[in-house]
Amino acid sequence: MNHFTLATADSVATLTFDNPPINLMTAAAHLELADILDDIAADDNVHVLVLRSANPEWFIAHFDVAAILGMPTEAGDPPTELTRYHQMCEQLRIMPKATIAVIDGRVGGGGNEIAMSCDMRFASPAAVFNQPEVALGIIPGGSGTVRLPRLVGRARALETILGCEDIDTDTAERWGLINRVVPVDHLDDHVNRLAKRIAAFPPHAVAAAKASVTSAESAITEHLLAESHAFSRTLGEPRARAAMEGFLANGGQTPKGERRLGDLAGELSG
Template sequence: MSFNTIIYEQDGGIGIVTLNRPRSMNALNNELIRELGAVLDEIAGDGTISAVIIRGHEKVFAAGADISELSRIQTPAQAHQFVTRVHLLFDRIENLPKPVIAAVSGLALGGGCELSMACDIRIAAENAVFGQPEIKIGVIPGGGGTQRLPRLVGLGRAKELLFTGDPVDAQEAWRIGLVSRVVPTASLGDEARKMATGFTARPALALQMIKMAVNTGINMDLRSALSHEARCFEWLFSTLDQKEGMRAFMEKRRPEFKGI
């Protein structure tokens, strides 16, 4: 499958998606949204892919939604159509049954920041900048920024970032919990691959269950979430990987997981 706005590569069991609209600073337009959705469908159905990396270029991850397209929206109904497409895409990333790493270098603003927050883990290059500047053009984040940001950094800090629209650098993003780690810009690709390669060595169904338990449980009360976790734990005892993992531990050898 060929794409105009993204590049898709496979490196072993890793699917690498590169946002590729350099002249538009990787702004999220309708074509890029469609193509990201299509490649996620491909990845979801590919049993050889165990982890995913989404990245941009050195100076920009994604600088937000494409304002040239947004400026043509004239009615709330048209705005609803656009934001629904974005929500469906970001929900697709959030619920993809494989770990998704955002490797962020340069600007991750507006929809670009929201895209990174839909991923499971964010690794930031030292030159990364995160922000939700929508208030400065008279709107609010529409791709989950008002909801995912507070869940990641806390209510008060999120409100400050949303109310001011001011960006934060990589170190501040790490300090407040928006990213998992900060690495030298030149090392970002290697660090993201190293993490993803570690995931490919883990039992795929157990990874899927962890992701589902966390994503679902965070929206439940604690008692319901613990019950959900227990059901996920119990189900894994029907898998061959569980039996192989425990057998390998007892035999003091490295397990050979098959994803079944």
């Protein structure tokens, strides 16, 4: 099944995610996205990538919890290679072209990690952000513990990761999680104008400027490897499995449950 559609015009590639009903990031979808991003990174005809959703209610809900339950829990030596998910997120950060996320609706967990990996994020007032993993007995293992504190600072990152509460767009903008909030009827125009503007500049200068900024973000790979190890260890805890099964049993990954993700996460401890 194809979860993404790709359209390119004026050196801007627009990649649209569509996985009804809640735009869940499944194992198959993430592998598809990873392959597409590798192709875009190598395409000299693309200067800017815009990542968006076909569903105005969800950008990306989060990664499939049922799939997480089936992941290995081996907690031996720390890994020496990045997971494919980390490689995918890193491709958004390091590819020699600008990457922009357009967020209209909810984004959580692994979806928020994908958004944070982009160079820029613009959101409508309807957007809601959440990292629910700790309530499920695990940690944000798709780069959230590495990227979030770099964007919003340590204290706000811990409030988001440990509290598992919904973050509204005004707060997200004030904290620096997103570039800015744009009224929904102007969101596409704003992003398209910026993307076309960047795409029209000499691509070597765009790539060099991005590389220079990126080089200041030290030790990313080392920290991602540590995150992978910590994720596998938490996943092996009995309470993690019970919490994730409770999440699914109480409406997680259904539209009704996902619309109240922050509240649902809080109820798992009851």
